[in-house]
Amino acid sequence: MSKPVIYLASASPRRRELLTQIGVPFELVRCEIDETPLPGEHPRAYVARLAAAKAAAGVATYRAQGLPQxxxxxxxxxxxxxxxxxxxxxxxxxACDMLRTLSGTVHEVYTGVAISDGERTETVVSTTEVRFRSVSEADIIAYVATGEPMDKAGSYGAQGRGALLIDSLEGSFSGVVGLPLTETGDLLRVFGYPLW
Known part of the structure; x- marks a missing residue:
């Protein structure tokens, strides 16, 4: 039995790969929002707000285009x-400045996920603790020169060469990549989506 197609309001190739990995068919919907953090906004609240805003913008887009709900x-x-x-x-x-800031630290990666059926929107936030090794200036410059950091929060990709910078992580690896799959599956279940 084929699964229902969902809309994905994201330009991230990594999110497309992760949804494909769990067998969820999708069509892309464009959404443009202002991603400026609010004054004093906590990172967890920030990603939850942006995920919900992207969902609202995506719903508005597919409705404006006359696409099915x-x-x-x-x-x-x-x-x-x-x-x-x-x-x-x-x-x-x-990118170099960010990597210098993260070198030798333990930091968090927050990913907010929102799912909307057009009437109701549910969100969840995944938090993963990432321990960076101390990174030499030469390695920072060489890594940035690969171009990999340029479209990634924090200037590194855990699924690419950026993995060389990570000592360990505690939490969701797929969340660090851009879509926490366990939490995403749980949200899909809330809306009755057949995962298997």
Whole structure:
């Protein structure tokens, strides 16, 4: 039996790969929102707010296009050192600065996931603790030169060469990549989606 197609309101290729991994068919829906953190906003609240806002924008988009109503999934990931939010770098110098800041630290990766049926939206936030090794300046420069950090929160990708920077993590690896699969599955179940 084929599973119902959902909408994915995300441009992330990693989220597409993760949904494909668990066998959830999807169609992409564009959504544009302002991702500026609010003054004093905690990173956990920030990703929950953005995931919900992306869901609302995605629902508005598919309705405006006259597309059929379906479940819609959106997500947002950020890296945080304490309450400091480390988003995507604006350029290579910014990426190097972020990696210097994270070197030798234990920090958190928060991923908010939202699912909407067009009437109701449910959200969940995954928190993973990541322990970075002390990274040399030469390694930071070489890693940034690969281009991998440029579209990733915190300037590293745990699923790519950035794995060389990580000593350990406690929590959801897929959450660090961009979509915590256990939590996503739980949310899909809330809406009666057949996972198997």
């Amino acid at each position: 379906r479940l819609l999934l959106s997500a947002d990931t950020t890296v945080a050192l304490g309450t400091q939010i480390l988003g995507k770098p604006v350029d290579a110098a910014d």
